[in-house]
Amino acid sequence: MTQTLRPPRGLWRRVSDLFYLHPGLLLFLLLVPPMLWMGIIYLGSLFNLLLYSFYSINGFTGQLEYRFTLDTFKTLLTTPANTDIVIRTVLMALAVTLACGLIAFPIAFYMAFYTRGNTRTLWYMLVLLPLWSSYLVRVYAGRLILAQEGVVSWFFAQLHLSWLLDAILKTPVLGGPSLASSYFGMFVVFTYIWLPYMILPLLASLERVPKSLIQASADLGARPGQTFRRVIWPLAVPGVAAGSIFTFSLTLGDYIIPQVVGQPGFFIGQMVYIQQGTAGNIPLAAAFSVVPIVVITLYLLLVRRLGAFDAL
Amino acid sequence: MKAKPSLALRIAAIAGIAFLHFPLLIILLYAFTTEDRTYQFPPPGLTLKWFGVAFARQDMWAALGLSLRVALVATAVALVLGTMVAGAMYRFNFLGKDVVTLSLILPIALPGILTGIALLTTINRLGLEPSFWTIVIGHATFCMVTVYNNVVARFRRLTPSQIEASMDLGADGFQTFRYVILPGIATALLAGGMLAFALSFDEVIVTTFTAGQDKTLPIWFLSELFKPRERPVTNVVAIFVTAVTFVPILLAQRLTQSGEELHGGGKTT
Amino acid sequence: MQTAVQLINLTCIFGNVRAVDRVNLEVYSGEFFSMLGPSGSGKTTCLRLIGGFEAPSSGQIVLFGQDASRLPPYARDVNTVFQDYALFPHMSVLDNVAYALMVRGVPRAERHRRAGEMLELVKLSGMEHRRPSQLSGGQRQRVALARALINQPRLLLLDEPLGALDLKLREEMQIELKALQRSLGITFIYVTHDQGEALSMSDRVAVFNHGQIEQLDTPKGLYEHPQTEFVARFVGSANILEGRLIGLGEGRFALRPERVRLVAGSEPGAHRLVGRLLDVHYLGSQTRYEVQVEGGRITALAPSQEEILPAGSVVTLSWDATSLRPLADGIPARPEASV
Numbered sequence: 005m006t007q008t009l010r011p012p013r014g015l016w017r018r019v020s021d022l023f024y025l026h027p028g029l030l031l032f033l034l035l036v037p038p039m040l041w042m043g044i045i046y047l048g049s050l051f052n053l054l055l056y057s058f059y060s061i062n063g064f065t066g067q068l069e070y071r072f073t074l075d076t077f078k079t080l081l082t083t084p085a086n087t088d089i090v091i092r093t094v095l096m097a098l099a100v101t102l103a104c105g106l107i108a109f110p111i112a113f114y115m116a117f118y119t120r121g122n123t124r125t126l127w128y129m130l131v132l133l134p135l136w137s138s139y140l141v142r143v144y145a146g147r148l149i150l151a152q153e154g155v156v157s158w159f160f161a162q163l164h165l166s167w168l169l170d171a172i173l174k175t176p177v178l179g180g181p182s183l184a185s186s187y188f189g190m191f192v193v194f195t196y197i198w199l200p201y202m203i204l205p206l207l208a209s210l211e212r213v214p215k216s217l218i219q220a221s222a223d224l225g226a227r228p229g230q231t232f233r234r235v236i237w238p239l240a241v242p243g244v245a246a247g248s249i250f251t252f253s254l255t256l257g258d259y260i261i262p263q264v265v266g267q268p269g270f271f272i273g274q275m276v277y278i279q280q281g282t283a284g285n286i287p288l289a290a291a292f293s294v295v296p297i298v299v300i301t302l303y304l305l306l307v308r309r310l311g312a313f314d315a316l
Numbered sequence: 317m318k319a320k321p322s323l324a325l326r327i328a329a330i331a332g333i334a335f336l337h338f339p340l341l342i343i344l345l346y347a348f349t350t351e352d353r354t355y356q357f358p359p360p361g362l363t364l365k366w367f368g369v370a371f372a373r374q375d376m377w378a379a380l381g382l383s384l385r386v387a388l389v390a391t392a393v394a395l396v397l398g399t400m401v402a403g404a405m406y407r408f409n410f411l412g413k414d415v416v417t418l419s420l421i422l423p424i425a426l427p428g429i430l431t432g433i434a435l436l437t438t439i440n441r442l443g444l445e446p447s448f449w450t451i452v453i454g455h456a457t458f459c460m461v462t463v464y465n466n467v468v469a470r471f472r473r474l475t476p477s478q479i480e481a482s483m484d485l486g487a488d489g490f491q492t493f494r495y496v497i498l499p500g501i502a503t504a505l506l507a508g509g510m511l512a513f514a515l516s517f518d519e520v521i522v523t524t525f526t527a528g529q530d531k532t533l534p535i536w537f538l539s540e541l542f543k544p545r546e547r548p549v550t551n552v553v554a555i556f557v558t559a560v561t562f563v564p565i566l567l568a569q570r571l572t573q574s575g576e577e578l579h580g581g582g583k584t585t
Numbered sequence: 586m587q588t589a590v591q592l593i594n595l596t597c598i599f600g601n602v603r604a605v606d607r608v609n610l611e612v613y614s615g616e617f618f619s620m621l622g623p624s625g626s627g628k629t630t631c632l633r634l635i636g637g638f639e640a641p642s643s644g645q646i647v648l649f650g651q652d653a654s655r656l657p658p659y660a661r662d663v664n665t666v667f668q669d670y671a672l673f674p675h676m677s678v679l680d681n682v683a684y685a686l687m688v689r690g691v692p693r694a695e696r697h698r699r700a701g702e703m704l705e706l707v708k709l710s711g712m713e714h715r716r717p718s719q720l721s722g723g724q725r726q727r728v729a730l731a732r733a734l735i736n737q738p739r740l741l742l743l744d745e746p747l748g749a750l751d752l753k754l755r756e757e758m759q760i761e762l763k764a765l766q767r768s769l770g771i772t773f774i775y776v777t778h779d780q781g782e783a784l785s786m787s788d789r790v791a792v793f794n795h796g797q798i799e800q801l802d803t804p805k806g807l808y809e810h811p812q813t814e815f816v817a818r819f820v821g822s823a824n825i826l827e828g829r830l831i832g833l834g835e836g837r838f839a840l841r842p843e844r845v846r847l848v849a850g851s852e853p854g855a856h857r858l859v860g861r862l863l864d865v866h867y868l869g870s871q872t873r874y875e876v877q878v879e880g881g882r883i884t885a886l887a888p889s890q891e892e893i894l895p896a897g898s899v900v901t902l903s904w905d906a907t908s909l910r911p912l913a914d915g916i917p918a919r920p921e922a923s924v
Contacts (some may be wrong), residue, residue: 017488024657025657031408037400039401039419042420046434047419049435050426110332111329111332129566131333134337134340138518144541147541153354196335254427257429257430273427277429277524280433286440297426481665481667484658484659484664485685486736488659
């Protein structure tokens with residue numbers, strides 16, 4: 005009686021039989037549409053961008069010449085203004101990465117070793133919410149509190165520390181007319197925006213430190229400082245490295261923050277934006293956008309030695 | 317480890333979290349200020365009028381409408397494509413699996429500006445006009461990665477024997493998908509979809525390049541930042557945007573319970 | 586006797602591992618058939634091939650006279666109880682059991698009635714609306730059984746179904762499973778690495794090693810007449826003697842410990858060995874003696890006596906010539922199978 009009851013699923017069942025006999029066909033059908041999308045639209049575009057960086061703008065006619073040349077890269081690397089931009093951006097990315105690491109460590113450490121259950125979930129959400137909330141709103145918030153007559157200035161005034169703020173603003177290079185238009189202010193906003201990207205991988209790697217290991221280290225007579233240096237830090241390094249990939253790469257490519265908060269001095273992202281837009285020099289924009297790829301690749305090679313990819 | 321953290325550690329941790337949240341509170345406060353040209357602190361007075369002003373702005377509504385439509389379509393595309401890759405990666409071992417993984421990491425590993433300018437140069441080269449669909453294409457690309465991350469994490473928790481048991485009991489591949497696999501990954505799909513939606517709704521870096529003359533809400537917002545008048549309107553919209561993105565994120569967190577799948581989850585700008 | 590399953594030169598290769606290697610086998614209708622072997626011996630892969638979860642690299646699977654080698658699982662009149670039970674976590678117990686009927690389009694009332702009956706059969710009435718996560722291991726096992734039986738398959742495959750249960754529950758379930766198999770008259774193919782389980786429940790047992798069958802026999806035949814050293818050691822325990830034996834010729838022989846007699850003192854002779862008692866393990870009704878003899882060790886198992894010989898004593902071991910079982914060479918380990 006079991007055999008007789010089979011609903012009329014003829015076509016579906018035949019297709020299903022086909023997939024059973026030829027699993028490769030199912031794989032092919034599953035993989036082809038998304039991979040076509042990724043391959044053609046995304047990777048294809050990246051490749052096209054790369055091609056453009058080997059084209060150039062004719063100096064006389066201002067027309068784009070579709071001919072292979074290294075001129076654009078030569079312009080990029082030999083113009084002092086351009087190399088300044090690259091150096092400035094890389095330095096900023098390094099500074100932001102360092103600051104994120106310093107601020108993130110106590111948070112991740114506290115979460116990993118001193119929170120449990122609901123408290124842990126609450127802390128987790130407190131880190132996650134800024135990560136997922138609107139990037140633009142957060143950039144705006146940064147500019148808003150750093151404004152000349154804004155919250156930060158007010159606090160400094162209340163604490164009778166206005167002289168300190170003025171001293172920071174008068175510092176050559178770092179300072180500016182106000183925090184909202186200075187490299188220092190930009191640095192604060194970058195750090196504020198990318199901080200969660202450092203906390204999460206760091207937390208993930210600290211969570212993997214077995215509590216028993218720390219106990220064992222203490223039992224063996226290690227002072228807290230020694231336990232930290234010998235036991236916790238080596239295990240946290242991959243997390244720090246993974247987080248730094250995010251903070252470094254994100255700072256390197258950003259063009260909104262330098263535009264909203266900051267000095268007239270350009271950053272790589274802004275150059276890409278301006279060159280393709282108002283300047284209309286797409287080859288130079290493309291060449292500039294190759295710079296982050298190269299720098300990030302170098303950076304990845306460097307941090308791979310620290311085991312960052314295990315913590316991603 | 318000691319049972320209680322040192323005071324210094326506790327202060328450092330709390331100060332760090334405060335640093336992450338304080339600016340958003342200030343945004344809220346400034347939505348009520350009576351001063352509309354500077355960011356004077358403390359605000360000279362408080363008023364509710366900016367909410368009315370903001371809601372009367374037609375251009376804001378138009379931008380919001382465009383953003384919602386883009387996010388819906390991009391999320392739908394991403395759900396289908398992302399789930400397909402996740403299924404393939406879960407079910408099969410094949411040559412070139414690493415290449416697929418790499419191509420899915422790239423959109424989050426490389427700065428968003430690269431995706432943006434790459435798409436723009438390609439759009440120009442092909443002689444296309446930036447439009448609704450070019451925005452959607454850009455968004456769907458990184459939303460797909462978010463959906464993929466969520467769904468593939470859930471797939472890994474689905475034991476293969478459940479699928480085998482279903483086939484063993486007489487269900488063909490399609491019935492197994494409908495009755496066993498789909499219920500198993502449903503919440504991950506929902507969570508991934510919501511995160512993708514929030515991501516698309518908020519995206520500005522890629523959109524700047526692919527939008528042409530169209531204004532999504534973030535682009536509208538960005539242009540407002542450089543206007544000297546009616547500044548509190550920007551704050552009202554900022555609160556609104558924050559609320560709209562928070563809801564799906566909190567729901568997604570609920571759906572994945574621990575929220576571990578949300579980790580970064582493809583959220584880079 | 587009617588044949589339920591016939592495997593002809595069945596081979597399954599994963600990468601460079603021959604998980605199942607040219608297996609030929611017939612399982613009769615109504616039989617309780619066990620596949621016994623250590624992990625990696627190919628027994629589970631063989632079961633999965635019969636269920637349709639793996640595709641054979643070559644060879645044939647004939648189910649009830651029909652070639653089923655290329656049939657998907659849903660088209661085979663075979664059901665499976667999985668090692669991890671594979672219950673659907675998002676469905677109630679009742680819906681789990683009724684699943685096979687649901688996908689065949691049986692109306693809801695009808696399928697719930699029959700699922701209820703199956704639950705009664707496995708003594709789980711009253712649990713219909715629970716989720717699998719709310720059940721104990723033993724209860725989940727019963728749900729898996731009810732779910733696999735609801736279609737009244739002619740062949741039930743069981744993949745180490747009792748592996749996750751504790752000892753007492755396992756023994757109870759062994760008795761129940763055997764009784765169930767008898768009353769339903771369904772052919773059971775039972776995969777296990779537990780020789781006691783295989784011996785106590787089965788009509789016949791196939792001992793797997795390196796993807797092949799070392800020996801196929803009744804439980805008594807396997808134990809009393811092991812044909813290879815592997816089988817002798819894997820099914821029960823055995824002393825392996827090697828050399829020239831009076832009246833039996835040259836070769837290797839298996840000798841079960843309980844067939845060895847042990848007396849104090851030195852009394853050499855034919856089919857006797859003198860040695861020194863190394864260790865004595867008191868097991869309750871029986872006592873196990875480890876004896877060092879020239880060229881090796883011998884284990885003897887004897888009913889416990891009031892007086893137990895102390896370790897270090899000189900003892901003489903003896904046995905009947907008929908207790909020695911000549912052994913053939915087993916299946917050699919192939920290098921590619923050792924992964």
